[in-house]
Amino acid sequence: MNIYIRELKAHRKSLLIWCAGMIFLVGAGMGKYSAGAAAGDNSMNELMTQMPKSLQNLFGVGVFDLTIALDFFGILFLYILFLAAIHAVMLGSGIISKEERDRTAEFLLVKPVSRKKILTAKLLASVTILLIFFLVTYAVSYAILSYYSKGMAFENGLMKLMASFGAIQLLFLSVGAFFAGIFKNPKRSVAAGTAVMMIMYLLAVIADIVENLNFLKYLTFFKYFDAKDILKGSYSLVYPVISAAAIAILIYGAYHYYQKRDMKI
Amino acid sequence: MNVFRQECKMNFRTTLLWILVLCSLGAVFMAFFPIIQRDMKTFLKLLDNFPPAMKALMGIVTESFSTPLGYYSFAFTFVTLSGAIQAMNLGVGIVSKETRDKTADFLMTKPISRTGILHAKLAASVVLLGITGIVYSVFMGIILRSYSVSDFDLKKYALECLAFFILQIIFFAIGLLVSVFARKIKAVLPVSLGIVFFLYAISAFAVTSASDKLRFLTPFQYFKPDYIIKNGQYEISYLVTGLCIIIICVLASYIWFRRKDVHSV
Numbered sequence: 001m002n003i004y005i006r007e008l009k010a011h012r013k014s015l016l017i018w019c020a021g022m023i024f025l026v027g028a029g030m031g032k033y034s035a036g037a038a039a040g041d042n043s044m045n046e047l048m049t050q051m052p053k054s055l056q057n058l059f060g061v062g063v064f065d066l067t068i069a070l071d072f073f074g075i076l077f078l079y080i081l082f083l084a085a086i087h088a089v090m091l092g093s094g095i096i097s098k099e100e101r102d103r104t105a106e107f108l109l110v111k112p113v114s115r116k117k118i119l120t121a122k123l124l125a126s127v128t129i130l131l132i133f134f135l136v137t138y139a140v141s142y143a144i145l146s147y148y149s150k151g152m153a154f155e156n157g158l159m160k161l162m163a164s165f166g167a168i169q170l171l172f173l174s175v176g177a178f179f180a181g182i183f184k185n186p187k188r189s190v191a192a193g194t195a196v197m198m199i200m201y202l203l204a205v206i207a208d209i210v211e212n213l214n215f216l217k218y219l220t221f222f223k224y225f226d227a228k229d230i231l232k233g234s235y236s237l238v239y240p241v242i243s244a245a246a247i248a249i250l251i252y253g254a255y256h257y258y259q260k261r262d263m264k265i
Numbered sequence: 266m267n268v269f270r271q272e273c274k275m276n277f278r279t280t281l282l283w284i285l286v287l288c289s290l291g292a293v294f295m296a297f298f299p300i301i302q303r304d305m306k307t308f309l310k311l312l313d314n315f316p317p318a319m320k321a322l323m324g325i326v327t328e329s330f331s332t333p334l335g336y337y338s339f340a341f342t343f344v345t346l347s348g349a350i351q352a353m354n355l356g357v358g359i360v361s362k363e364t365r366d367k368t369a370d371f372l373m374t375k376p377i378s379r380t381g382i383l384h385a386k387l388a389a390s391v392v393l394l395g396i397t398g399i400v401y402s403v404f405m406g407i408i409l410r411s412y413s414v415s416d417f418d419l420k421k422y423a424l425e426c427l428a429f430f431i432l433q434i435i436f437f438a439i440g441l442l443v444s445v446f447a448r449k450i451k452a453v454l455p456v457s458l459g460i461v462f463f464l465y466a467i468s469a470f471a472v473t474s475a476s477d478k479l480r481f482l483t484p485f486q487y488f489k490p491d492y493i494i495k496n497g498q499y500e501i502s503y504l505v506t507g508l509c510i511i512i513i514c515v516l517a518s519y520i521w522f523r524r525k526d527v528h529s530v
Binding site for chain 1: 290301343451454455458462
């Protein structure tokens, strides 16, 4: 319990900064909607549907009606997910590896708590932090969408999107924790987690451009929660199942390796 | 000279890795050029009717998106993002690591002034970033050439490469200033990623038009590839702003670092 409280306190400042960043991103991004909606009427949508498939996917248009606030939010959503992923992966790897980075590992490990308990407390603290970040994002998105939607229903769609937001957070938290469990060098675990995240982001962009590389979609967590599929029906339930399995395996791996490995002192 | 050599040696592997990342990123994007080009014919006519906000978002030039260099401008956004992270990492890390790794005492007791230390570290960084820029530019130049039949404009490409280098130096300088001003930086990556993505988000979302004053806020907007390709030159006011940022940041770093209270072990 001490570790849990300690971690929450230690992350207070960075969480505040992240929340501010997210509020800014959502605010500025949707601010563009007002600019775009003013310029585009229905003729713009018509134009979009005539675009070649590869480019349509790239912009996320064609499927989306850009004059609807929620759909515009759907395009923005990949970037929101991206931000959440950076936050989660760095949190997951940092919260575990920072003991070794700051040379406090000795201090912590000689306390009468098992490594398993340490890890559990740290992961619980991470989940709490993610939850706060989640709620802030939800609240901001809700407020801004209700401002722009002008009475159109968006609550249901937003709820679905936010569910995938939470899933991405948990997925990348486990990726970070997994690498921190494996690697002795604290720098390396953060770098590895970030690299995996960046590669997945890039794969998501590529999967958008190139239609027939469908298998790519299974390689990147970002495509597990594609706003297009979520908002427009046709969402496959395979993805949540894979995600749950991935989280379970990664967290198990983190526990398994962290309990066995040497500490860098 | 010893400090210079030591820094080059220490950062050599990381630089090599970044060169690899940049080159593969560029190559992957260019690999999809034939697909895009095929779709482009039908698309070119439609693109003219895009609202300016949408066009600005991706940095598309209507006339030249179908040429390799024009398409490269689209990839350029992602490449500069990576390049910015590399430069920012270097800038934030190169001075702060002495305090972090508790080697500051060792270094400061050597018969070399603080100014001398900073000279050497700066020189090493510029050399490393220079090597990155040159290797990457030559590599991409070869790829671009192989795609273009006759219309490869070397001057414009060189301008884009130089813009990449200047951008890296801008981010390096900002990172340096941040690291000198901060009392202690525990981990480099969260700081640099946070700053870079924040600036990137401003560039991607808050900026709506070419005349937007917000453009001065983010270096990502200083060298628009579409402007370079269209006019074969930089936008002077932004170039000047960029250079001013470099000079101010570096000067402030010198002044501050000379009188900074460096904590010993």
